[in-house]
Amino acid sequence: MKHVYIKPGSPQLNGKFERSHRTDKDEFYQLLTYTDDIDLNQKLKEWETFYNLNRPHGAFEGKTPYEVLKYKLTEVP
Numbered sequence: 001m002k003h004v005y006i007k008p009g010s011p012q013l014n015g016k017f018e019r020s021h022r023t024d025k026d027e028f029y030q031l032l033t034y035t036d037d038i039d040l041n042q043k044l045k046e047w048e049t050f051y052n053l054n055r056p057h058g059a060f061e062g063k064t065p066y067e068v069l070k071y072k073l074t075e076v077p
Contacts, residue, residue, distance in 0.1 A: 023051075 006013040028047045034040045056062040063071075 006017060024047075028044075032040075032043065034043055052065045055064060057065065060068045
């Protein structure tokens with residue numbers, strides 16, 4: 001997982017990160033069992049793939065982030 005700093009003085013971005021952290025905590029870490037760092041990294045990759053490609057999001061009207069991005073990339077301006 002890559003750590004990204006948000007721009008100072010931009011609370012609108014912080015809310016998105018805080019929501020993302022809450023989802024990770026509630027849906028991933030709370031249910032997680034792992035044996036070592038290698039196992040944890042593999043499970044994080046699986047979670048990220050599931051989150052972006054398969055998990056419906058309320059903010060996207062039940063679509064996945066991938067579906068939303070794919071639609072935006074194919075939209076004709």
